[in-house]
Amino acid sequence: MQGGDSRERKSGPFPGAEGAETPLSREDGEERKDRADAGANASGTASVVGAAAEGPRGTSRRGISRRGLFGLAGAGVAGLGIGIAADRGVQAVAAAGAPAAGSTVYPFYQEHQAGIVTPAQDRLHFAAFDLAPGATRADLISLLQDWTAAAAALTAGRDIGSYGAVGGPYDAPPEDTGEAFGLPPAGLTITVGFGPTLFETSAGLDRFGLASARPDALVDLPHFPGDQLEAARGGGDLCIQACADDPQVAVHAIRNLSRIAFGRAAIRWSQLGFGRTSSTSTSQATPRNLFGFKDGTANVKAEQPAVVDEHVWVGAGDGPAWLTGGSYLVARRIRMTIETWDRTALREQETVFGRTKGEGAPLSGGTEFTEPDFASTGNTGAPLIAATSHVRLAHPAQNNGVQLLRRGYNFVDGNDDLGRLEAGLFFISYQRRPSQFTTVQLALARHDAMNEYVRHVGSALFAVPPGAARGSYLGAALFA
Amino acid sequence: MQPRLLPLAALAAATALALTGCVPNASAPGATHAALTVDSSATACTVSASTASAGNVTFTVSNSGDQVTEFYLLGDDQLHIVGEAENIGPGLSRTLVVDLNAGSYFTACKPGMTGAGIGQAPFTVTPSSAADAATNAPGDADLAARVETANANYASYVKDQIGQLVTGTAAFAAAYTAGDDDTARTLYAATRAHWERVETVAESFGDLDPKLDLREADLEEGQDWTGWHAIEKDLWPADAEAGFAAYPAAERARLAGLLVADTATLNEKVQPLSFTLAQQTNGAIGLLDEVATGKVTGEEEVWSHTDLWDFQANVDGARVLYAGVRDVLVQKDADLAATLDTRFAALQALLDAQRVGDGFVLYTDLSTGTVKGLADQVNALAEPLGRLTAALVL
Known part of the structure; x- marks a missing residue:
């Protein structure tokens, strides 16, 4: 919910190599070639989980496309053509004027990990993991290699493993759990991060010989006034953020990645998010949080490469070289007492935010994207945007120009013992330095009028390594 | 749990076909x-x-x-x-x-x-x-001989465990009928271990399993509750619902008599059994499933809280099954064998840490962190164990 209005909002063509991925299609469409096709040619082979599975383009062993399999299974042998047609790349389909729902594919192997400046998808499944007691450095490396290979397959819309959900030996459990069978890639991104305890436990134990590689900034966030953190909802050696436009696709990713981890790492805590609360691209409309207000109006946007470079990506010389091109991920589980909020007058609600509820315009006037004028006063001489309003306290102008790339999600996890909805915001932000978050959050924790309606119950910080190169794996430079 | 290890009916094919051309x-x-x-x-x-x-x-x-x-x-x-x-x-x-x-x-x-x-x-x-x-790899004939040996050994193991179950049940039933609750409580978990070690076989007899091992939560409306857990509640009534009355002597005698008689029937039924390779490997997987769904959650022994005894017995049974086919696995997939060796040992180390005297800590005395550690290690073992059948039969 941190505001962080950006001072410039330029839109324009985005340089693809630098920031927001544009949905890739043709290239990956080629790789996601239909298995029915492979079968018909009697020459198809499927990729094996493992870093070596991705061969050079054109000669790569083809993985199993879920949609392709669906076509084959649904139509029988006679329907070979259906699966192929359904599995065409996005561009081809778009050219026909009828984009297939969920057919967006974001490339996995690239300079920065996807899922950061990628246009925020609608759904989230986030999981934090702890390495198993006794796990070794070799276990950690092999886990990251297996996750990388699996993530490349999953984000391309392929099943896990050589045989996938239904093509394997009849007397063995299927390699892929199968609930995404027949579903499109749905814009899935998988983003992996490293927590402080991976480098050194709270007891000072260097389990994996990584203590010397730990960035100075990768330490537990400080206690903020009002924090009511629950240990079971925070921390973790590793994290995976899975975002997709279909919740089943995101859950499928976490489920299979945690299955791959059994024996090496286990889930410590996890969180589902059902609605994005930020826009990370000018192509997206601003969504609303569970307070009913537009959130993320002034977010860092992928279309601002200079801002992204300055505020999101860890630069050369910032710290250990292995993290250059990466970012820091802050996760905060923020419980909202929405029952109380809902009994609050509209005047109070808008005063708390400093914006109108309908349009999302600053109370100083204009429309949603008008810059707030904090000096503007009303007839009593009081500022139109209150001193304790969220938009003012979170604004870069109040925080030495600090900006965050927010990527949070609404959650409702059933209800508590009192029958109140267990609802809130799963706040995620990406920043070049954790201190960016700390600066903004300190200002909010001290003064934000919204504190009456929110409670921070979970907290975690992760260093997110840069993207993996083809043939390598996420975080490889850390172990070099 | 649905039984995964069915008694041999006409399933010789899986083994025969497994060892040729591989x-x-x-x-x-x-x-x-x-x-x-x-x-x-x-x-x-x-x-x-x-x-x-x-x-x-x-x-x-x-x-x-x-x-x-x-x-x-x-x-x-x-x-x-x-x-x-x-x-x-x-x-x-x-x-x-x-x-x-x-x-x-x-x-x-x-x-x-x-x-x-x-x-x-x-x-x-x-x-x-x-x-x-x-x-x-060695010749097919060598492999076939090893598999044959494993099959025969496992059949012997099942008969031995059920034989010990018969003996132990008799002593338990006698103490319970005589009102010697302390002795009955001492014998309860130790005797049940023989059942739990071969649980996937024992429960494959559809009519005997509910008579012997049904939990109260599994009962249908109006169903007669017999077997180990009905007696367990009477011996450990501390957590029973308000108004629960101790069973009268006649009911004790009836339940004890049925337990002995049904166990004798089970003993007869296991005598002619033999097992295919796939039945053995799936039996090991099934035993770990039993641990994951019933024991590590404390749902099996809701009155006595002796779940770790059952846990250990399930793991014992799975290890016996694995050991029987391990030589064959080493030839076919040495990496998987090494992983399973390590993970069986790691799980056993966690269980050993909970030993007290001849037994274990009660489930209700385990910390959440300890239970999570056990559950994680069960997953760590069960996931590669799931690949055992394919690795051997493929």
Whole structure:
């Protein structure tokens, strides 16, 4: 919910190599070639989980496309053509004027990990993991290699493993759990991060010989006034953020990645998010949080490469070289007492935010994207945007120009013992330095009028390594 | 739990076919894996190619006919079965994965599942470097002998455990009937261990399992509750609902008598059993499933809280099953064997840390962190154990 209005909002063509991925299609469409096709040619082979599975383009062993399999299974042998047609790349389909729902594919192997400046998808499944007691450095490396290979397959819309959900030996459990069978890639991104305890436990134990590689900034966030953190909802050696436009696709990713981890790492805590609360691209409309207000109006946007470079990506010389091109991920589980909020007058609600509820315009006037004028006063001489309003306290102008790339999600996890909805915001932000978050959050924790309606119950910080190169794996430079 | 390890009926095929024409598991990264299709119609058995490279070969068999069909991959004598996909209903498809050496084979379909089959055609497997490099396994005959030994040993183990269950149950029932609750409580978990070690076999007799091992939560409305857990509640009534009355002597005698009689029946039923390789490996998997769903959650022994005794017994049984086939596994997939060795040992170390005297800490005295550690290690073992059947039977 941190505001962080950006001072410039330029839109324009985005340089693809630098920031927001544009949905890739043709290239990956080629790789996601239909298995029915492979079968018909009697020459198809499927990729094996493992870093070596991705061969050079054109000669790569083809993985199993879920949609392709669906076509084959649904139509029988006679329907070979259906699966192929359904599995065409996005561009081809778009050219026909009828984009297939969920057919967006974001490339996995690239300079920065996807899922950061990628246009925020609608759904989230986030999981934090702890390495198993006794796990070794070799276990950690092999886990990251297996996750990388699996993530490349999953984000391309392929099943896990050589045989996938239904093509394997009849007397063995299927390699892929199968609930995404027949579903499109749905814009899935998988983003992996490293927590402080991976480098050194709270007891000072260097389990994996990584203590010397730990960035100075990768330490537990400080206690903020009002924090009511629950240990079971925070921390973790590793994290995976899975975002997709279909919740089943995101859950499928976490489920299979945690299955791959059994024996090496286990889930410590996890969180589902059902609605994005930020826009990370000018192509997206601003969504609303569970307070009913537009959130993320002034977010860092992928279309601002200079801002992204300055505020999101860890630069050369910032710290250990292995993290250059990466970012820091802050996760905060923020419980909202929405029952109380809902009994609050509209005047109070808008005063708390400093914006109108309908349009999302600053109370100083204009429309949603008008810059707030904090000096503007009303007839009593009081500022139109209150001193304790969220938009003012979170604004870069109040925080030495600090900006965050927010990527949070609404959650409702059933209800508590009192029958109140267990609802809130799963706040995620990406920043070049954790201190960016700390600066903004300190200002909010001290003064934000919204504190009456929110409670921070979970907290975690992760260093997110840069993207993996083809043939390598996420975080490889850390172990070099 | 649905029983996964069924008594041998007519399932010799899985073992026989498993050990012919195989090379060690070649599913490591870099291994090739040919995918072929087979169309089994009323009149033809059309395979999409008549050759493949040595290594794993996948046949996706589709039944386009109107009878239930089978697909066979036969050896060069056109008699012995290298692999088969059976019971494929009209309109369905099923995948057969076989790990093949270079050589001559035959493919055939059998719509209607009887008769000589149709469309028998030669199928040639050409050498490939990956498979050749791995061809250092002992002869098929040697493997077959080891499997035969494992089968016989496991049958003996089951009979021995049930035999000890009979003896232990008699002593337990006598103490319980006599009102010697302290002795009965002492014997309870230790005796049940014999049941839990072979649980997947014991519970495969559909009528005996509910008589002997039904938990109160499993009861249907009006169902007579007998067996171990009915007695358990009477011996450990502390957590029972308000108004629960201790069983009168006559009810004690009835329950004890039934327990002894049903256990004797079980003993008779296990005498003629023998087991296929797949039944053994799936039995090991099934025992770990029992741990994961019932024991590590504390749902099995809700009155006595002796879940860790059952946990240990399930793991004992799984380890015996694994040990029986381990030699064969080492030849076929040494990496998987090494992983299973390590993870069995790690789970045992966690259990050993909870030992008190001859037994264990009560489930209710375990911390959440300890239970999570056990559950994580059960997952760590069960996941690779799930690959055991395919690694051996493929």
